[in-house]
Amino acid sequence: MKTDSFKLRHIGPSEKDLDSMLNTIKADSMEQLVYETVPDDILLKNPLNLDAAMSEQEYSAHIQKLSSKNKVFKSYIGLGYHEACLPAVIQRNILENPGWYTAYTPYQAEIAQGRLEALLNYQTMICDLTGMELANASLLDESTAAAESMTMLFAVRSRAQKKNGTNKFFVSEEILPQTLSLLKTRAIPLGIELVIGDHQQFDFSEDFYGAILQYPGKSGQVYDYAGFIEKAHQSEIKVAVAADILSLVMLKSPGSIGADVVVGTTQRFGIPLGYGGPHAAYFATKEEFKRNIPGRIIGVTQDTDGNRALRMALQTREQHIKRDKATSNICTAQVLLAVMAGMYAVYHGPEGLTYIANKVNTLTTQLSVAVEKLGYQQLNTAYFDTIRIAADAKEIQQIAEEHEVNFYYPDANTVSISINEATTAKDINTIIAIFAKAKGTATIAIDEYVTTGFDVTIKRDTEFLTNEVFNTYHSETELMRYIKKLERKDLSLNHSMIPLGSCTMKLNAASEMLPLSNPQWGNIHPFAPLNQAEGYQIVLKKLEDQLNEITGFAATSLQPNSGAQGEFAGLMVIRAYHESRNDHHRNICLIPSSAHGTNPASAVMAGMKVVVTKATEEGNIDVDDLREKALQYKDNLAALMVTYPSTHGVYESAIKEITKIIHDNGGQVYMDGANMNAQVGLTNPGAIGADVCHLNLHKTFAIPHGGGGPGVGPICVAKQLAPFLPSNPIIPTGGEEAITAISSAPWGSALACLISYGYITMLGAKGLKEATEYAILNANYIKERLDGHYDVLYTGERGRAAHEMIVDCRPFKANGIEVTDIAKRLMDYGFHAPTVSFPVAGTIMIEPTESESKAELDRFCDAMISIRQEIAEASKDNPNNVMKNAPHTMRMLTSDQWDFPYTREQAAYPLSYVADNKFWPTVRRVDDAYGDRNLICTCTPIEEYMEAEA
Missing domain, CATH: 3.40.640.10 (Type I PLP-dependent aspartate aminotransferase-like (Major domain))
Incomplete structure (x- = not known):
């Protein structure tokens, strides 16, 4: 065991777990799993060109040396x-x-x-x-x-x-x-x-x-x-x-x-x-x-x-x-x-x-x-x-x-x-x-x-x-x-996994977080002369270069300080590009029906008119409908906003055809980076034909979620959009034809960027790719373990999920059980619920990330299977059941009165592992x-x- 390898500490499943997990999902190797999951025409032919991975000790010395600058x-x-x-x-x-x-x-x-x-x-x-x-x-x-x-x-x-x-x-x-x-x-x-x-x-x-x-x-x-x-x-x-x-x-x-x-x-x-x-x-x-x-x-x-x-x-x-x-x-x-x-x-x-x-x-x-x-x-x-x-x-x-x-x-x-x-x-x-x-x-x-x-x-x-x-x-x-x-x-996350689809709640390693407490990083004013922030300038420039390489793009702006700000920034850059070509009339933005709510909201804020495109029964973008609408609006088409892999957790094989349709009709392709955790090292926005993407550094690149922020949402752009990256009125940043500011500070939330710099620097090209592969492995492992208990709504052409999956809970209404009941009952098992009713009402979207071990995945799957049995025992005619009454608090369990047709043990300790590490909801x-x-x-x-x- 290579104890100085950060990859060993970040990726959850051990090497000895790999064969067992591959056997469960019926794949001979990780290479086979990737082949069956990611379309071959978008796979990268060469590894990422990044510096060799540092150990945690090397990185600690490295970042300390930079802080002294x-x-x-x-x-x-x-x-x-x-x-x-x-x-x-x-x-x-x-x-x-x-x-x-x-x-x-x-x-x-x-x-x-x-x-x-x-x-x-x-x-x-x-x-x-x-x-x-x-x-x-x-x-x-x-x-x-x-x-x-x-x-x-x-x-x-x-x-x-x-x-x-x-x-x-x-x-x-x-x-x-x-x-x-x-x-x-x-x-x-x-x-x-x-x-x-x-x-x-x-x-x-x-x-x-x-x-x-x-x-x-x-x-x-x-x-x-x-x-x-x-x-x-x-x-x-x-x-x-x-x-x-x-x-x-x-x-x-x-x-x-x-x-x-x-x-x-x-x-x-x-x-x-x-x-x-x-x-x-x-x-x-x-x-x-x-x-x-x-x-x-x-x-x-x-x-x-x-x-x-x-x-x-x-x-x-x-x-x-x-x-x-x-x-x-x-x-x-x-x-x-x-x-x-x-x-x-x-x-x-x-x-x-x-x-x-x-x-x-x-x-x-x-x-x-x-x-x-x-x-x-x-x-x-x-x-x-x-x-x-x-x-x-x-x-x-x-x-x-x-x-x-x-x-x-x-x-x-x-x-x-x-x-x-x-x-x-x-x-x-x-x-x-x-x-x-x-x-x-x-x-x-x-x-x-x-x-x-x-x-x-x-x-x-x-x-x-x-x-x-x-x-x-x-x-x-x-x-x-x-x-x-x-x-x-x-x-x-210090209690149990948070298996949220679309939000990627991965490990936020202590070695990535420690520099934030260093006053050499903390006490620099954003408008201080550049020669006083040499350490920051080295880190931020290096991070931009790393993100350029990872996305396959030419330039990056770190200024947007949330994913939603990144969306808006990307669309404003597209807008500026069209205006520079006297295409002021291009204001139509095509958005798939499954898109996150920030997509259409960002498009409207950028002065664009939203036209929604249909999805097929398999959950993919309806290419015929997209082509029809692109042709219909070709004279005014500004952009397509697309999430990849899709919000349904699938690598759509038609993605390059989709981006070509937009380009052929005068538009630019904006890729939402919410699911970038399923791309890094395997493919990238440049390979699929996108022109700009935002990245959620608080998802893919390990900045912690913080209970709802901080986030950082930089945008990476192709060569033709680089001149329009945003500036700042006091410390100029961005391109030669920069748009006005997106955030208050020249480099947005610069202190938080240290975390992502550490994540990329310590994983290196090989570690980043393996992180993506294990994210896919973990998702497919859960999918296979839940097979026969729950139905997964969408899969790729070879039956694989990407890094997340949508589980259909709508059939349980026959037993009087709603998707919310499952979310609340999971609390009794010590887990946070997956994403509820997005992008499909009555479903849950599960994303385990690469950081969770096989043991934790098994605990979660055991909980879901146990809950499925409880659903089977529930009745619409009798809502006084363990599902409808969840979550169960300590006050309930210790009360002198117990008016429920199930035991206190079933309520509070439904599986043996729960008793060992019980988390009590307080209300x-x-x-x-x-x-x-x-x-x-x-x-x-x-x-x-x-x-x-x-």
């Missing part, structure tokens, strides 16, 4: 990014804890109550600080959240505004530059006209439906926006405010002055800079917009016994339901980072946050006083953490960098300085010394006499974080135990309908709910 200066650049202090108790118990970072999106609420409570805390924190009624459970970054506010307000225009075609959106010139770039990206395809100007000169014309303001402004100036918002509302103009979360501790909340939407980032609540991310954005609004708010909302409901329970609320708003009618394609949030930011507020409480905010403002004021004493003019009349100094920017920059300090230089005669939580009095004295040196005078000490850096009329006068959870866990012991209490309520089946009828999305005491209902 980064220069961690004290950065006062600001612009939405500030150094923060991550409490060690949160770093150790959440960021570095697989119990938190390997969990899935909480669709199965009964085994996700801990994460749901942490997110409810987050939503409460956001509502309290912003003064709004409703917040979601996080978005991707501040700029995309701002863009979501623009499109949501566009969607909720009044009937008269829609009838009149009102489409102007005012953008304050104080908006962050990266946000302005992203607003442009989103506005153009939707026909929204941006008007950028001084909010103090705005004429409140009826041509406008909305406006967005920055609070404080990008310059650091704090404006009183109450008058603006009042006048806007008089003209039926709704107002979004992009607000700094820490400043809201001291400044009047936007909600209190009438804002309709408040957005921003929670990065400065204890989250590392990470060269741009991942960071949890926030989005808060009025309850009247609850059906239009993008992203996920955590709400309070009750379980079967009437006990309080949490779940994701109002899912009928989401893109996977609304599809081509969706106003947003948001799929991934930033749950892990939202949990950390919420826990930061729990740890510090209102008094702690007030201390931190006061300290930041005090140090900023002391700095302002000192530089003015040195003879400089400080330009901001009201500020929270940012001052602007009239000075020779070039001279100051040279001296500052000698002192390992970064400022922001908006023009040649201005220096902008943003103070943060990590700044000390010693740091302030260093800054003063820099300006003194530029004057050629002796430095001075900071003045202890301090006044608030803003007018008392915009000072916060309302309480926040009054709930008990924010006023209890302020010692490390108490917070550690609270975090553990929540963790025990969640089923994650019984949740009531979604009750929760939507009684929408509560903050952690108000339960007594108040009961009183309100009474």
